[in-house]
Amino acid sequence: MIIAQLKERSGSFPDVRKGVLVSMVTPGSPAERAGFHPGDVVAEFDGKLVESIKEIIDIMGDKVGVPFKVLVKRANNATVSLTVIPEEADANR
Template sequence: MKLRDADGLSFSVPIDYVVKIVEHFKKNGRVVRPWLGLKMLDLNPMVIAQLKERSSSFPDVTPGSPAERAGFAPGDVVTEFDGKPVETIKEIIGIMGDKVGVPFKVLVKRANNVPVTLTVTPEEADASR
């Protein structure tokens, strides 16, 4: 896609995304995206060090969300999603795919590396959120 009045600036969309979007439209008449209600960020050593210095209220869990109902707590670190080890948000999104209403087992680490297993069921994302 090329923008008008933006000489030399263009965007591309990976074909894998296009194929998934077309499949969604064929199947549902719209794009379906699962929503957990978590504010997630990929952890690296610098981010971990900064989070240890911050208040325990970050990251947070959206009230009334699937994540809150599942028992997620601020500061939980997701280590496994649906039985698969995860290190990035992209991996979690890939595992969820378009599975709305399907429960997933999630292993998180809490303060002092205490492991907790939760079950979360994604809802369909609302574009107004």
């Protein structure tokens, strides 16, 4: 239902059925360094189809510093391959 609403708002929203929506990207974060954009939809993380942020967290586990390949769907159905490298959470953020 949410995907249908997003497609209604913007005809350029990617044609996806499942995935994890990137609603915002924190400046200086691993996501920003990897090239994520708000509105991206993560379709695959480390070669696995994902439908929730929990699945992504489970895949990452405690692999800080380990690069992960991420398949992202963007506006107008562009498919982009990104590499994200998780880092330790900063308690001061």
